[in-house]
Amino acid sequence: MAELLRVEGLEAGYGPVPVLHGIDLALEEGGIATLLGANGAGKTTTLRAVCGMVKTRGAIRFRGEGIEKRSTEDIARMGIAHVPDGRGTFTDLSTEENLRLGGYVRADRAAVAQSMEQMYAYFPKLAERRRQQAGTLSGGEQQMLAVARALMSKPRLLLLDEPSFGLAPLIVAGIFEILRTINREERVAILLVEQNAAMALDLADHAFLLETGRIVMSGPAARMREDETVRRSYLGY
Amino acid sequence: MRRKNIALAVLLVVACALPFLVSNFRVFQLTMVLIYAIVLLGLNMLTGYNGQISLGHGAFYAIGAYTAAILMDRFGVPYWLTIPVAGAVCLAAGFLFGLPALRLEGLYLALATFALGVALPQLMKYKHLEHWTGGVQGIVIVKPDAPFGIPLNADQWLYFFSLALTVVMFILAVNLLRGRIGRAMVAIRDHPIAAGAMGVNVAMYKSLTFGVSAMYTGIGGALGAIAVQFVAPDSFNVFLSIAFLVGIVVGGLASIEGAIFGAIFIQFVPNLADQISKAAPWAIYGIFLIAFMYLLPGGIAGLIKALRRRYDR
């Protein structure tokens, strides 16, 4: 499998405060990796760094091309879709307008319309609420909308920041099921940041453990699930 | 420290000698420089140190000027008494304007003061106030002669009077701004919420700063009326307020000596630029405003500070 994303020696921070102290990770095309860690470990910062939303040092390569110096909008146009923490919904616009914005960079209008129908098929709840103002959707629906919007751009890589946050387990399971489907059918690679380690390790092939800005462990998800430290600290047993 | 005191002393000596070396018209221009310095000190206090943007300070200048003119012309009050009265009136006016202004942040305060600056001349021309303000024609007053038979002509006397006043106002400003009050003002400008949390009475400071700033400007206005011997509504339009803004930007925001550089700039640049074309002075003002914001946000005072730091090694 070809390598899709490679991060080497990534350092990043906010102003004078450094958060990431040299991270290495890699993701292959169509693979699913999860980034685990406690609050403040730097998981969100990692995703932001990949998208050019924070100042970075080190190398970030997407499909072989260095993207450290690119702007966020250019990176989005290259095929990386980011579902940020807090979902980043356009709360004043309708559900349908949010989806249409997801397809903004694609030139083929007919294909975009088709993708929208596909999203409605994956997320019937959104179809019911297509004209409704996005800000009035429930938490679960907004999360679905955020994921759907990201998928509208037909990305090669989907970055998800804590999609389970604040959602009932049943809804989370539903979303994760759809992620599994999309990964399988559209070969979209996924880099998942999650606090819910159990569900994340269930979905992912590969896992990275982040502690105060450094990767302290990495390996196949199955192996991580069995690991003593991971089980104690993050899986609760 | 000693170097600075020597420099100030030399400056003072030169300032005292000048009126005897140049023509009367120049003396008048130098008096205007002193007057503008007082005004800019006032505006800088509000905008530079305290972060409240005023695009309407011409209004306080006008109030000071009209106070002096009305007192002298309608009530025969001696000129030197009109100055503190104008100061007091403007202190009150500024404080009163500062109270509702507390609720306005940055851009909106600029908007409200801009509106004040644009609307004021029309208000001054108002029919029903004409009895006091002299309407469109304004009021004419006469420059005072030197008292006690001192051998100075009227221009020279007014110059020294203004010089003394300028020195007093500057010393007052230095004491205000370099001490605890000044630090509180700057804290309010940079981190108003943190300042409040640390016990600074933000509302009181902001309104008082408005008042004191207006007082300075009003005193300048009163002196200005006497120097020019004339007040009329159209001299106090929004462009006057903008000229003051140019003065503090070019001179140096949050800098006391910047007031002098700025005053020299706004007094002499229009005179020189007028010879190029009638529109040139304002084109230059505009270009300087933008250029200084990009290149020299500290103004001339900032530039001098930076150069001195470079060569003091």
Added chain:
Amino acid sequence: MEAFLAQVLSGLATGGIYASVALALVMIHQATHLVNFAQGEMAMFSTYIAWSLIHAGMPYWAAFFLTIAISFAGGVVIERVIIRPVEKGSVLSVVVVFIGLLVILNAVAGWIYSFTVKPFPSPFPAEPLFGNHYLSSHGLGAIAITLMVVLSLWAFFRFTPLGLAMRAAAQNPASARLVGIRVGWMKALGWGLAAAIGAIAGMMVAPIVYLDPNMMAGILLYAFAAALLGGIDSPFGAVVGGFIVGVLENLVGTYVIGNELKLTVALVLIIGVLIVKPSGLFGRTVVQRV
């Protein structure tokens, strides 16, 4: 009664012009959270460009549309070149740059065209429609054009992808970037549209007040009042606010305090709205998160 109706109608005509300028102000504020103090001078300068074109022999409507195009381009250039460097800076630096722009435009107009007042043609006939006593043809035309501008803008923002992208960029720039929208260019586009609308407003008002470099100062003040009254982030509010201010100006001027204090009325309105209800009639109160 007839006089009252005439006042209201002519108030609507000038109100349309205030509404247009207010709309331009709101558009820039929505996109950038900045108040364009130079909006009036930009409109004035555009009107002078139209004047030059007409005086060079171009027919009115050709000059009208060419001026709009030039103004649009000018607005984009101003945003990219002059405003962008200070956008992220302090409020003071932004205000100073705006004032600098205002002053430069005013001075250059005065230098090129002199400060003498010039007449500006109206494309509408001189006789009132059907000989009515209420509203001149130009007044009616101005209202019609205002409504057309407002309607076109509404359609643009509601139905076109670019309009949607601009709305998104204004509401949530971070998310807009994540979907690939070039937020910087959306801001520039907003400025271009605002400049174009300002040009239309200028060309509608010049026949009434005559063309001179200081033509727009009072109008800008009314537009500020209108935008604040309607809600500085609400285009709909700007339009409603504009018409209200226009009618109010005429009625207060005629029946209450006379025509000489009209600018003071605008000032009182501005300060009043800012203090009593800063979000205006249709705006939303923004809670400042500490």
